[in-house]
Amino acid sequence: MRITTTINGERREVDDVWEGESLLYVLRERMGLPGSKNACEQGECGSCTVYLDGVPACSCLVAAGQVEDREVTTVEGLADRDTLHPVQQAFVECGAVQCGFCTPGLVVAAHDLLARCQRPSDPEIREALAGNLCRCTGYEKILDAVRVAGGRLAEATAGQ
Numbered sequence: 340m341r342i343t344t345t346i347n348g349e350r351r352e353v354d355d356v357w358e359g360e361s362l363l364y365v366l367r368e369r370m371g372l373p374g375s376k377n378a379c380e381q382g383e384c385g386s387c388t389v390y391l392d393g394v395p396a397c398s399c400l401v402a403a404g405q406v407e408d409r410e411v412t413t414v415e416g417l418a419d420r421d422t423l424h425p426v427q428q429a430f431v432e433c434g435a436v437q438c439g440f441c442t443p444g445l446v447v448a449a450h451d452l453l454a455r456c457q458r459p460s461d462p463e464i465r466e467a468l469a470g471n472l473c474r475c476t477g478y479e480k481i482l483d484a485v486r487v488a489g490g491r492l493a494e495a496t497a498g499q
């Protein structure tokens with residue numbers, strides 16, 4: 340089947356899609372967007388998190404047929420062309436990226452949290468990222484990155 344959907348602000352058509360194929364597969368294998376990672380393919384790890392109509396979702400659990408005429412934003416879509424989003428930049432600067440498998444999903448989850456609350460408490464950060472598993476960092480550097488990004492976003496908002 341053909342699916343027509345909006346990916347990172349761009350209307351896209353993809354042919355020869357099998358209805359049961361996951362959105363994650365379509366993004367990675369058919370659309371050339373390998374940012375979202377496939378770590379468990381069971382909705383357990385969060386590494387495949389994307390926005391679907393503005394709400395974070397595990398793309399491994401979304402069937403391709405469900406995204407017809409909807410809006411998908413991946414980790415690639417958060418950057419402004421060659422300029423990283425402040426959340427992405429903070430992850431790099433704070434050493435929150437090691438193997439990087441968890442990073443795309445964590446960036447999307449952190450982006451979603453900071454869109455709602457730019458100065459979250461540590462428990463709020465931990466709760467927001469609870470569905471995203473990391474094997475490498477021990478989470479402290481990830482929390483640092485979210486705090487740094489939130490601070491910068493709050494400063495930018497105050498300066499407007």
Ligand code: FES
Pocket residue numbers: 376377378379380381382383384385386387388397398399400
């Ligand atoms: S790959 Fe989708 S939740 Fe793990």
Ligand code: FES
Pocket residue numbers: 435436437438439440441442472473474475476
């Ligand atoms: S950096 Fe390796 S799983 Fe998180």
